[in-house]
Amino acid sequence: MTRSNTRAIVLAAGRSTRFKTKKSKLLFNICGRTMVLYPIKVLEELGIPMTVVLGYQAEEVKQDIETANVPNVSYIIQEEQLGTGHAVACTQKTWDRDNILIMNGDLPLLTKDLIEKLIQEHQDKDATITFLTSLVIDPAGYGRVIQEDGKISIIEEKDCTPEQRFINCINAGIYLIKRDFLEKNISKLKRSTVSGELYLVDLVKMASDENHRVETISVPYDNVRGVNTLQELWGVEQIKRSEFIKLWMANGVRFELAQSIHIDIDVQIGAGSFIGTGVHLIGNTNVGEECSIGAFSILSNSVVGDNTTVHSHSVIQDSHIGSNVSVGPFARLRDNVTIGNDVEIGNFVEIKNTQIGDHARMKHLTYLGDAKLGKSVNVGAGTITCNYNGVEKHTTIIEDNAFIGSNNTLIAPVTVSTGAYTAGGSIITEDVPADSLAIGRAKQVNKIGYAKKLRDRFEKKTNNDNNNNDTCSPKNPENIITQEDVEFNFRGAVKSNDEYREEGF
Amino acid sequence: MTRSNTRAIVLAAGRSTRFKTKKSKLLFNICGRTMVLYPIKVLEELGIPMTVVLGYQAEEVKQDIETANVPNVSYIIQEEQLGTGHAVACTQKTWDRDNILIMNGDLPLLTKDLIEKLIQEHQDKDATITFLTSLVIDPAGYGRVIQEDGKISIIEEKDCTPEQRFINCINAGIYLIKRDFLEKNISKLKRSTVSGELYLVDLVKMASDENHRVETISVPYDNVRGVNTLQELWGVEQIKRSEFIKLWMANGVRFELAQSIHIDIDVQIGAGSFIGTGVHLIGNTNVGEECSIGAFSILSNSVVGDNTTVHSHSVIQDSHIGSNVSVGPFARLRDNVTIGNDVEIGNFVEIKNTQIGDHARMKHLTYLGDAKLGKSVNVGAGTITCNYNGVEKHTTIIEDNAFIGSNNTLIAPVTVSTGAYTAGGSIITEDVPADSLAIGRAKQVNKIGYAKKLRDRFEKKTNNDNNNNDTCSPKNPENIITQEDVEFNFRGAVKSNDEYREEGF
């Protein structure tokens, strides 16, 4: 196989002005992978060493590739953007194989099979240049492939005559060229009189004119779609996303409104699982078997055990959930949450950087941050861990079988030990020993008839004001009392203990 | 009409291996009804008694049908899965009518009209066998219908020659056969040399060869789509869903992004209502007239009165909401909530197993469980009912015109009687008499200048640490103070009353 005798040049220097974004188009994420990494991953899989030509946002593109740990990558900076011919010329010192595979960086739908086929044909026919073409309905934006009188050439769109623009056989931007030919001819490219650029594609005409063997392989357009606008990016992502959906459907995953679901390339889903409308499975998310992920939930870089239900409208990031767990709806887990098996996490619950043991329950309006919960812990509705004092984060520890009453405030660092209870409404500032009961709340007092008294006084006052102020509508009491001279307050419903005292309480 | 002289055999025994799921494909829910129930409901509507052949997950399929209360259903277990011919043979003892209507269990788009037409044609032409065919673009997976030299036969795909596979007239899997013919010939079926199965479709060739009258009716593919993969299930559900959407559109319901909305078969929606993007109306949900259901809300087995608005991102299960009510966004109602008219329920509010009277309001961050609220009750933000002590659930009663202050904790069983008030931040452990004011909170104390003192001390300490530890960056104070020797805490912001005491407080 010529494969081992091939080096690739990936053209990743362009400005992508039609994107209208500061960020290079090559750095846009498509289903969990930046655009530039798609062709590079194909080359990696084939074991082909590559030279990446950088230019616009060179540092960012380089860093993106390096983060992906692709081996055998060299980088060349193209300082001036003088066209594809110039870009390839810049890489000459890296041409260490007999065949040079040149491709654009914006080919996110490229497959390994296509490149293998290209290499095979190139080798079988002993061609000087072999390149991929495609027949398309709308060729706008692509170089046109012209074959006449046994000769072949590619005209870049900018240089096309109006008639040539109607040609719908396009150049896909993937070429395999013998190094010898490339070395002899790369310096012969001339600047386009239209754009002033050096066009790599002019090598095709040169080779053809000199009767070198030039081969083309026509491939499906969907595999070689380039991406020059955000609308084209959308189209490519649609295709990519549907590939993943079909793959997982074939593996026993049911999708509700499949066309609305976002699945990244590295996601795994077990058979028998259900994925609801609009769900996002992002990054390295791994969903077990027989799970249900409810509509509008977003899971990112998280693991979900078997038979677990994530109800709708939940957001789970960087977390690890066990089996037979119920989460949500309206739950948010983030920043390294680890949850055991048979746990119930309810609605309006946020959990951050916390470990939770098996059979624990926290079902309503709760915030747990920087906490460690043992097994069979119950956390009452409305419980808040105070893990932050404006400067530091502290840990809350709740041991096995502890029961935290509703609407508790747990001021960390604090430990509620095994089997301890806390009374509803308590503020827990001190450790609670095992099997003990902690109470940290005020005693209730009922002031008999006082609500009526307040109401009567308020109404009397309102009536007086009305008599004094004819412009005030009695239908709109708010206007009457939002003045500075209101003589008492029963806000929320009562202001302070001092007031009760004044009232003889 | 032959209808009264017809018994149906529904073939529901198959393993559906291409689904790759443990659960039988026949038990998958399509718009609120399991797949197997669709043809069965058509037969029920036509008053045709039926025999269901069970095999894979026989118990689950049987239970599913029994739950739907379909009358006149007999069940036969096919112990070994030896093909459709064998399946029908197993049912012989139930053949109590002159015509036997045989159909696959995976025909969720079948209509009553099609079966009526089949019966009519069969009768009019006095046919021995009449069966449904369809012309399709991609016949893969279906038996092919072959008509030549005046003879007709069906070849199962497994047994097709490569040429036969190109035939695009398919067998839809719905046959009406005279009982006499069936009785004489069912035992003559021979095992396929390819698959080893007994094919029911071989009866067609037998009848045709013996010059019995065999009729076909060509019907639209969309009505007889079989479902053998999860992708085919998706396709069928798309068709079903769009039927319901179009039906309700024609009845005066506006859908925002109609293609994103999920409506089950038993849902009702009143004219003038608006249904937002992604809304799920599940089960027996009934939405009144002139309602608005906001985007991303999910209503399941619930009733919504006229002129009611359910704002976006709400989840409502098994509940009954009155008229002129406003719910959400981000509200969750579940497990038998009943709400009167003119009620306002706001965001991050969970209500469970609770009755709420007219004109009540609970607008923010509240959990009401196992409660009974009278008319014109106001529940302040952050209020929590403590209905659960780890063992039992208790009831909270809030009577007419009571006003619950913000951030209250109501420890059930407890009653706040008519016209009573509770002060903001109270923990209510005792009943509050009518027209009384309950206060259950601590008095505030301001420690003048103490915040600055804490801050200064903290800064001093931080500076000292910096002097002692050159590796610590002064830009990252968190690194400095997250050590065990911090000499005081002002977490959340202050640890305990003891600390204040030490400070001379």
Next chain:
Amino acid sequence: MTRSNTRAIVLAAGRSTRFKTKKSKLLFNICGRTMVLYPIKVLEELGIPMTVVLGYQAEEVKQDIETANVPNVSYIIQEEQLGTGHAVACTQKTWDRDNILIMNGDLPLLTKDLIEKLIQEHQDKDATITFLTSLVIDPAGYGRVIQEDGKISIIEEKDCTPEQRFINCINAGIYLIKRDFLEKNISKLKRSTVSGELYLVDLVKMASDENHRVETISVPYDNVRGVNTLQELWGVEQIKRSEFIKLWMANGVRFELAQSIHIDIDVQIGAGSFIGTGVHLIGNTNVGEECSIGAFSILSNSVVGDNTTVHSHSVIQDSHIGSNVSVGPFARLRDNVTIGNDVEIGNFVEIKNTQIGDHARMKHLTYLGDAKLGKSVNVGAGTITCNYNGVEKHTTIIEDNAFIGSNNTLIAPVTVSTGAYTAGGSIITEDVPADSLAIGRAKQVNKIGYAKKLRDRFEKKTNNDNNNNDTCSPKNPENIITQEDVEFNFRGAVKSNDEYREEGF
């Protein structure tokens, strides 16, 4: 240009019975604008004065147009709905220009270019009548345009013969007619023998028969789609929405699942921004550059500064958010919230009618209503402002650098001054002076071993009950203790201080 010599008549009187809604179809909102305003805005842009014929819901339609501040609009009420000819006749007193442009009110996809072209052609050819036609696949519902023997006429669908119904050249409902001709002939229209209505389109036949010049311009159907059913409304909205999506894509905005996103006509989005699945950008919403609006968020009449992230599942109404802000997920801002720069607003947070300074943080389960927060304020998790006492709304003021501890209750009117702290779990009823610490909570007491004692007693009781009552299953303790004679309670987990006292606490 004849434009200045043209008056338009907009036919907006119809009942739109096929909508099946009380509300006139003309008042339905399509991407942020009512249907009737689309053609009116085109006329406004062209500077053409117009007469709007009102009938069904005349007052509502008139008010809708007036709210849009369109100049040069006269209104005529068509009391009886006797057809388009009658509607136009009603407007005769307003015919103050030489040419009368008559159009239906339900043309939401009409463009300025089309009307300019109509006027130009009418003028260039000195036509008596010029009208727009379109070739369509399914002409159902439209008048058919018949040209034969050099004559031209329009037959309304109701009056079509079965053969005429197959004609697929339709009348688009937009006519430019010389006033002279109109004045002479409008009174000659005769009632249809089929419907009893006066048809405006009969003028075409009259003009043609009298050898006046009648011109047609064939235009794309998508620009002249009428809307007579809610399904047609859906189709039109699909087209409109995709126009806006493509526009913003071309301007550097990335849409995730573009087909799921709702953008109104007056929305602005900066380059480099990302708009997630299902996002709604409503009304005058303005999103800055390099922003990210997470999936399922809804922004209405709000401004978002540059580099701001609105996380998923957030609902933002009538608010103004600065730059470099992080909001959500699950945040709700409403009713005039103003947020500075570099602010962090977290999950399950509701903010209403509140101003927030730069660098402030409120990240968890919080309600702020009618508040003013300074710079660098930190609001702890679970904090609630009590701004409402059942009658009035009061203001909470939190000054620069103040730190509100977790689970606080702030009872307005109240001020926490610069640099002040409040302890976790406090109920703040009094102003907190600058740099001071406020504490308003009870002291915690641990009752050693008491939790175990309660548990033991509970278990003992349960066992006793079991002995006494054989029908009670020991596996279901809830059945045992939900009786009135339970001798003590440890609900939530403890009832009242009195109970502890009885226990010798």
